[in-house]
Amino acid sequence: MDRNIKISIRNLYKIFGPDPVGALEHVRGGMGKAELLEKHNHVLGLQDINVDIHEGEITVIMGLSGSGKSTLIRHLNRLIEPTAGEVEVDGENVLQFNEDQLRKLRRERMSMVFQKFALLPHKTVLENAGMALLVRGYSVEEFEADAKKWLARVGLEGNEYQYPHQLSGGMQQRVGIARALASNSPIMLMDEAFSALDPLIRSDMQDLLLELQDELQKTVVFITHDLDESLKLADHLVILKDGHIVQQGEPQEILMSPNDPYITDFISDINRARVLRVRSVMKKTTEAPPDCAGDISDRDNLESVIARSDGDTALTYRVVRKGKQVGVLDMKELVKALVPTEASEGDARSRY
Amino acid sequence: MATYDFLFSSLGLEDWCAEGQSDGPMSMADLLKKTQGTSSEPDSLWDTPFPSMDALNESCAAFPKSRELTKGLEEGFLSIKDSLSVVLDPLTQPLSWALDGTLYGMLNTPWWIVIPLLLAVVFFVTKSWKLVGFVAGSLFLLAFIDYYRYAMETLSIIFVCAFICVLFGVPIGIAMSRSDMMQRLTIPVLDMLQTLPPFVYLIPLIFLFSVTESKLYGIAIILYAIVPVIRLTNLGIRLVDKDVIEAADAFGMTSQQKLFKVQIPLALPNIMAGVNQTIMMSLAMVVIASLVSAPGLGVLVLQGIRNLELGVGLVAGLGIVILAVILDRVTKASLARINASQKQ
Numbered sequence: 001m002d003r004n005i006k007i008s009i010r011n012l013y014k015i016f017g018p019d020p021v022g023a024l025e026h027v028r029g030g031m032g033k034a035e036l037l038e039k040h041n042h043v044l045g046l047q048d049i050n051v052d053i054h055e056g057e058i059t060v061i062m063g064l065s066g067s068g069k070s071t072l073i074r075h076l077n078r079l080i081e082p083t084a085g086e087v088e089v090d091g092e093n094v095l096q097f098n099e100d101q102l103r104k105l106r107r108e109r110m111s112m113v114f115q116k117f118a119l120l121p122h123k124t125v126l127e128n129a130g131m132a133l134l135v136r137g138y139s140v141e142e143f144e145a146d147a148k149k150w151l152a153r154v155g156l157e158g159n160e161y162q163y164p165h166q167l168s169g170g171m172q173q174r175v176g177i178a179r180a181l182a183s184n185s186p187i188m189l190m191d192e193a194f195s196a197l198d199p200l201i202r203s204d205m206q207d208l209l210l211e212l213q214d215e216l217q218k219t220v221v222f223i224t225h226d227l228d229e230s231l232k233l234a235d236h237l238v239i240l241k242d243g244h245i246v247q248q249g250e251p252q253e254i255l256m257s258p259n260d261p262y263i264t265d266f267i268s269d270i271n272r273a274r275v276l277r278v279r280s281v282m283k284k285t286t287e288a289p290p291d292c293a294g295d296i297s298d299r300d301n302l303e304s305v306i307a308r309s310d311g312d313t314a315l316t317y318r319v320v321r322k323g324k325q326v327g328v329l330d331m332k333e334l335v336k337a338l339v340p341t342e343a344s345e346g347d348a349r350s351r352y
Numbered sequence: 353m354a355t356y357d358f359l360f361s362s363l364g365l366e367d368w369c370a371e372g373q374s375d376g377p378m379s380m381a382d383l384l385k386k387t388q389g390t391s392s393e394p395d396s397l398w399d400t401p402f403p404s405m406d407a408l409n410e411s412c413a414a415f416p417k418s419r420e421l422t423k424g425l426e427e428g429f430l431s432i433k434d435s436l437s438v439v440l441d442p443l444t445q446p447l448s449w450a451l452d453g454t455l456y457g458m459l460n461t462p463w464w465i466v467i468p469l470l471l472a473v474v475f476f477v478t479k480s481w482k483l484v485g486f487v488a489g490s491l492f493l494l495a496f497i498d499y500y501r502y503a504m505e506t507l508s509i510i511f512v513c514a515f516i517c518v519l520f521g522v523p524i525g526i527a528m529s530r531s532d533m534m535q536r537l538t539i540p541v542l543d544m545l546q547t548l549p550p551f552v553y554l555i556p557l558i559f560l561f562s563v564t565e566s567k568l569y570g571i572a573i574i575l576y577a578i579v580p581v582i583r584l585t586n587l588g589i590r591l592v593d594k595d596v597i598e599a600a601d602a603f604g605m606t607s608q609q610k611l612f613k614v615q616i617p618l619a620l621p622n623i624m625a626g627v628n629q630t631i632m633m634s635l636a637m638v639v640i641a642s643l644v645s646a647p648g649l650g651v652l653v654l655q656g657i658r659n660l661e662l663g664v665g666l667v668a669g670l671g672i673v674i675l676a677v678i679l680d681r682v683t684k685a686s687l688a689r690i691n692a693s694q695k696q
Contacts, residue, residue, distance in 0.1 A: 077602055079598060079601055079602060102604075103604040103606065104604070105604075106601070106602060106603060106604035107603065107604035108604075110602075111602075111603070112599070112602040112603070114595055114598070114599055114602075116595045117595075118593070118595040118596050118598065118599035119596075119599075120596060120613075120614060120617075120618075121596075121618065122617045122618065131599075131603055132603050132604075134613075135603050135604055135605050135609060136604075179603075183603065189602075
């Protein structure tokens, strides 16, 4: 996988209030969110955020409401101005852009999908899908073919001349995605894009996104408050809490070794068998196991392996990637991995 | 001796007060007091007058009376009136032309062209045959009782004034929606225009313009009726969904694109509601403006009051009601059409 850094966020701070720069000094001096609010009446939105977003990957930023995730994503295209820090896209500092450069960035290099869809209610689905092109000055005739292609790609063939209010929520968000894709920008920002949809449709849309991502390899920044969603989509997971990053990394890694009681607590309720993959629990070796029960892929989740073994913990499987053995999975190890990691401190649960 | 003598003596202003002493003509009240021989000194604390301009004047002749305030205002206005007219006259002249031209056009085109034309406009904006039938019935009724000419005069004035209200009101509303400062400055003016009794507009206008000019009543109507369209344009644009605006920003729209492709289209239902209100208010004002020579049904109402012609007044009033209902239904129907096309 390509590991070029597409967007790089460096030491980003955002403080809301009448004198953010003054308040920044207090924060740098070690003052916390609650204290800042109480003593200086400023809200600490983001605190020392450092994230590298790699090209062609889905980076998921997860946090509960109020954790600053929506604020963070709006810094990438400067819908919100930071108090301090840098945001670099392709090595250029976005914060030094003038209005024209910024507009060009938003038009050609970044597109955005919104939680509440934010379609133009007085325009047809087709015109909405072509909004990015319309903004660049193309006429409807010119972008019609392009917009239709993307609408068909997200499964909205035949709805082109309807109005958004005639579509269901899921279909409206498909228009939102088609609109972002039609702009042909390499970066897609998705702000809680699926949070307003019901669970079944949400799952459909996640599959659609993964499918599109396989094909298009965009750089996606996805915001969500849903852990299952983030584990399903993320190549790189960033967990935010109260405006700072608690842990970031590969999702499987975070699951196996959470470095903060907050995360331990967070992940203790998920279905580990479905989320964990074989590669995270296998023993890396090219030596063939003595009594092999069969081959499994390193990308299988544990649930499918358990189903296959029929619950027999005595078995050992050979793990293969692209036909070559990469490891061995002992069913006993698998079962152990299903037990949530104990919190590093015994009183973690009572603290949260 | 008067109540507040002590005030001026304690301040050492007696000399200044004495300068104002004159034997010139006094007010009726003074004369009466003199003949009755009563002193202005109150008998008890209970009767102490408020230290108003007149009360202070009694103690100190140099202190101005309240009568002089209104007189000063009047003189001030009259002194700037001429220079104000030099500026305002040419600026407002097109309004006279528009009103006179429209009146001339409407009244000199035969009825069998004007009525079908109006019906065509009604159909164009509402796409409803039922409404066209209603308007046709109303117009024929008015024409049948020989009120056609008056009704058309009233209608032409409303058309011109409402058009000008929209022409100026919408841009002012847009400017208000884009700057909080502008909004803060404009709202008190709008509040004043809306609460000032309609007759009060007429007073300075009579001094500024000649009563024979049609712009006199034109301006009075526009000042009165422009408020709702400004308010609702401002409100409509401010109420546009923040998420949609954010999306427009995120896709790199310029502020002009945002205004014409997002904000105005989405504010249109509110703007149209403002236009409806503006038309209704011009109709209300056109009746009052008949006091300053505005032609139309209002003249008949006035005639009814002045000559105690009960029948004429009532029928003219009924004619105004019919016009009001027509204008209201037609603008509401076109508003509903816009609403239907952009349900959220």
